Each structure stands twice: as structure tokens, then as C-alpha cells.
Amino acid sequence: MVVAVLLAVVLGLVPLGFYFNGLAALHRRPRPVVVAGPADLLLVLAGLVGFAPTLTALALMALQSNARLVTRGNAALTAGVWAEERAAWLLTAGLFLAAVAGVVGLAAWSRRGTLAVYNVERLTLERAIGEVLTGLGLTAARFGNVWGDGREVLAIDPLPDFDYATVRLLTRDPRLREEVERGLRLKLAVTPGAQGYVAATLTTAGMGCLGAAVAAVALLAYSLYLTRL
Numbered sequence: 001m002v003v004a005v006l007l008a009v010v011l012g013l014v015p016l017g018f019y020f021n022g023l024a025a026l027h028r029r030p031r032p033v034v035v036a037g038p039a040d041l042l043l044v045l046a047g048l049v050g051f052a053p054t055l056t057a058l059a060l061m062a063l064q065s066n067a068r069l070v071t072r073g074n075a076a077l078t079a080g081v082w083a084e085e086r087a088a089w090l091l092t093a094g095l096f097l098a099a100v101a102g103v104v105g106l107a108a109w110s111r112r113g114t115l116a117v118y119n120v121e122r123l124t125l126e127r128a129i130g131e132v133l134t135g136l137g138l139t140a141a142r143f144g145n146v147w148g149d150g151r152e153v154l155a156i157d158p159l160p161d162f163d164y165a166t167v168r169l170l171t172r173d174p175r176l177r178e179e180v181e182r183g184l185r186l187k188l189a190v191t192p193g194a195q196g197y198v199a200a201t202l203t204t205a206g207m208g209c210l211g212a213a214v215a216a217v218a219l220l221a222y223s224l225y226l227t228r229l
Contacts, residue, residue: 012050013213019047020206025165027199028117032188037114041107056093072108099177115167119193122160132183154180163194
């Protein structure tokens with residue numbers, strides 16, 4: 001059981017640590033970084049992928065009562081049950097993974113028409129949006145976090161403490177959506193980044209995850225050593 005927990009910690013924290021360090025690199029760039037919404041979701045999932053085996057195992061134990069034998073350390077009994085109920089276990093795991101894939105697919109679909117902007121201050125992004133819309137000849141008025149000219153054109157969901165914002169392109173006109181996205185990418189490519197404390201915070205989190213993973217590997221090796229004595 002201890003070995004399984006330590007292995008789950010290693011598998012979960014290593015991708016998460018690299019994900020945090022990758023975000024820190026984005027926030028060290030001199031300019032804001034614009035990422036398409038579906039791609040941003042995939043980056044998040046890449047950081048969390050290490051938890052997938054653990055979640056699958058937990059789901060299997062929750063849905064298949066005999067799978068809990070694994071946690072009791074009885075290898076012979078577990079092997080016997082696996083031989084008898086292998087099809088049921090595989091079907092349960094497959095259905096769980098299919099459900100997860102469906103949720104991820106729907107989430108990616110819902111992120112179409114969105115942009116994730118890293119390393120940007122809220123006021124800087126708002127000013128860039130206003131200039132882009134003006135350059136396109138739109139007399140867009142702002143109401144809260146939504147810009148429109150009698151119809152909604154775009155909206156932002158900012159996280160100012162993290163120098164991050166999601167831009168939602170609301171217009172139904174595909175050509176206008178393309179022009180707004182192109183204009184924002186070009187404008188932000190020459191706009192100074194936030195250069196705040198977020199990069200240092202993310203680096204600390206990333207190195208903390210990797211350090212904890214290294215410690216778990218050491219404990220795992222020691223645990224395996226003790227089992228051989």
C-alpha cells in the first residue's frame with residue numbers, strides 16, 4: 001500500500017511540477033503570450049495527466065468491490081480474482097476512461113472561440129482591446145467586462161492576481177472574429193508583459209512539486225529495499 005501511494009505521488013507531481021515551471025517560463029517573457037483556448041486546456045491536462053492512473057484505480061476500486069483486494073497486499077488472491085473478473089475490470093476501467101475523454105472533449109469544444117492570455121496586466125489587456133476594436137472601425141462600448149457595438153463582440157474573464165485572462169470572442173460573425181483575434185495577437189506581440197511576481201511563485205510551486213517527487217522516489221526505493229531484507 002505504501003509503495004502504491006508513493007508511486008502515485010511521483011506520477012502525479014512530476015508532470016505538475018513541469019507544468020508549473022512551463023507557466024513560469026511564459027510569465028518571464030517580455031511580451032504577453034496568447035494561446036488558443038483548446039490548446040490551453042490541453043496544457044492544463046498535461047500537467048494533471050500524472051493523476052490519471054490514480055483516479056482510474058480509485059474508480060475501479062469504487063465500482064468493482066473485488067478490486068479493493070489490491071490494497072490488502074494479497075498478491076495471490078488478487079491474481080485469482082483478476083483471472084476470473086478481468087473482463088469486468090477492464091470494462092469498468094474502459095467506461096471510466098471513455099467518460100473522462102467525453103468530458104475533456106466537451107470542455108475543449110466549449111473553449112473554441114476563446115484565447116488564454118498569460119503575462120498580461122488587466123489594464124494593459126483592456127487598453128489593447130479598445131485599440132484593436134477602434135482600429136477595426138467598431139464603436140464598441142464597454143459594459144463591465146463585455147465590449148459591444150449593439151451586439152456583443154468580446155468579453156474577458158481576468159485573473160489579475162495571476163496576470164492571466166481569458167478572452168471570449170462572442171461575435172457570431174466569423175470574419176469579425178478572425179480580425180479581432182488577429183488584431184489582438186499582433187497588438188499584444190508588441191505590448192510589454194506584466195513582469196510581476198507570478199513567475200517566481202510558479203517556479204517555487206514547480207520546484208516544490210519536483211522536490212517532493214524526488215523525496216517520494218527516495219522513500220520508494222527505501223521501501224522496496226526493506227521488502228527485500
